[in-house]
Amino acid sequence: MTHHHDLSAQELKSYQASGYLIRKDVFSLSEITQLRAAAERAVNHAIEMCIAGKTYILDGKRFVDINHVTVQFEPGPDNQQVRVIEPVNELDAELDQLVEDPRLTNPMRSLVGAKDLALWTAKLNLKRPREGSGFGWHQDSPYWIHDCDHVDQLPNVMIAFDDADRHNGCFKVIKGSHKQGCLPGKDDGSQLGGFYTDTRCFDEADEVAMEVSAGSVIFFDPHTVHGSAANESTQPRRAIIITYQPAGFPQLKSGQIRNV
Ligand SMILES: O=C(O)CCC(=O)C(=O)O
Numbered sequence: 001m002t003h004h005h006d007l008s009a010q011e012l013k014s015y016q017a018s019g020y021l022i023r024k025d026v027f028s029l030s031e032i033t034q035l036r037a038a039a040e041r042a043v044n045h046a047i048e049m050c051i052a053g054k055t056y057i058l059d060g061k062r063f064v065d066i067n068h069v070t071v072q073f074e075p076g077p078d079n080q081q082v083r084v085i086e087p088v089n090e091l092d093a094e095l096d097q098l099v100e101d102p103r104l105t106n107p108m109r110s111l112v113g114a115k116d117l118a119l120w121t122a123k124l125n126l127k128r129p130r131e132g133s134g135f136g137w138h139q140d141s142p143y144w145i146h147d148c149d150h151v152d153q154l155p156n157v158m159i160a161f162d163d164a165d166r167h168n169g170c171f172k173v174i175k176g177s178h179k180q181g182c183l184p185g186k187d188d189g190s191q192l193g194g195f196y197t198d199t200r201c202f203d204e205a206d207e208v209a210m211e212v213s214a215g216s217v218i219f220f221d222p223h224t225v226h227g228s229a230a231n232e233s234t235q236p237r238r239a240i241i242i243t244y245q246p247a248g249f250p251q252l253k254s255g256q257i258r259n260v
Helices: 009-018 029-050 093-098 102-112
Strands: 020-023 054-058 061-066 069-073 082-086 117-125 135-138 156-160 171-174 207-209 217-220 226-228 239-246
Touching: 009 020, 009 102, 029 061, 029 069, 029 082, 029 093, 029 117, 093 239, 102 117, 102 156, 102 217, 102 239
Parallel strands: none
Antiparallel strands: 020 217, 054 061, 061 069, 069 082, 082 117, 117 239, 135 226, 156 217, 156 239, 171 207, 171 226
């Protein structure tokens, strides 16, 4: 049986060939306005929670763990600007509801390869004007392979909360890179270096910059090499990335099962 929002055969083929798929203007501007407000509520909530958290520094970036929620700040030990919150859906009811949206879950059933889904994780990436730092080229699969036996079945969907272009650090992928599976990391002596893909394993000429309007969604494979530049503009580049898996499996950070 087909459902509304299911992927067409052509879309699925394109995703399988390229490791990503863009659907433009899936969420309306009024929905996006509400989601932006939800994101800012989650940020305020995260900052309050940090008081009771455990702080550590990795490669000059401050992280605070509050139980299984991690809040990452922009570089500099005293920087107060939140960069990433994971899992963010637990901090706001509206973001939690987004996990159930059929515009995400119906396409995801095909990409996960399962009739029923569960949540794996959900990250909010803030990338504030002139301050938001970039993400080096990496795959998600090496982060997850130690916690999961079905890493091939952890596709992501990024929902753009702001218009994104090269100036505010739009999402970028290396087209076709997912076909190589887990690639080796860098050996640069830094704490997190091993999580950045060795650039000798792909060709930066295959980069595709996802210049999309707010409300667009980008599906991408867990093995797709991806990253983004810093935000050098006066415009924010906020986005949530939700990752699904087959039903019945525990989430990455809490270990709780959240079936969709
Ligand atoms: O938000 C971005 O531009 C990249 C995010 C990313 O690579 C990640 O969260 O794994």
